[in-house]
Amino acid sequence: MPIATTCGTAPAIGFAVPPESARARPTPKARAPSALFVLYVLSSVAAHRQIFFRWSWVDYTTLARGALRLVPPDDQVNRWRQDDRTMQAEMIVGEAPACEEILRVIGEFQARFNGSAA
Numbered sequence: 001m002p003i004a005t006t007c008g009t010a011p012a013i014g015f016a017v018p019p020e021s022a023r024a025r026p027t028p029k030a031r032a033p034s035a036l037f038v039l040y041v042l043s044s045v046a047a048h049r050q051i052f053f054r055w056s057w058v059d060y061t062t063l064a065r066g067a068l069r070l071v072p073p074d075d076q077v078n079r080w081r082q083d084d085r086t087m088q089a090e091m092i093v094g095e096a097p098a099c100e101e102i103l104r105v106i107g108e109f110q111a112r113f114n115g116s117a118a
Contacts, residue, residue, distance in 0.1 A: 039065060070110045
């Protein structure tokens with residue numbers, strides 16, 4: 001049976017609720033990992049997958065700065081749009097960005113990550 005505890009005036013079950021000042025959300029810059037860390041993690045994941053999974057359909061050389069491709073090729077964009085419509089109807093509750101907006105943001109990130117202009 002969980003133990004009821006309190007912190008200030010907020011009741012909790014099994015844990016103490018920190019005061020409001022301790023729950024302040026960090027700024028986006030404070031949450032964002034450094035570019036070097038992101039590159040390190042990406043290269044570590046790619047190396048791990050090459051050794052332990054080695055899926056034949058994955059080109060592991062594209063998991064690097066300058067070669068990362070997140071935006072679908074032109075011949076697959078319509079399938080992404082259809083998938084987005086299906087998810088909007090069956091899985092997404094409330095407002096969600098339009099598929100074109102998602103593709104635009106992904107494209108901008110891809111361009112910045114790969115070191116080119118958007």
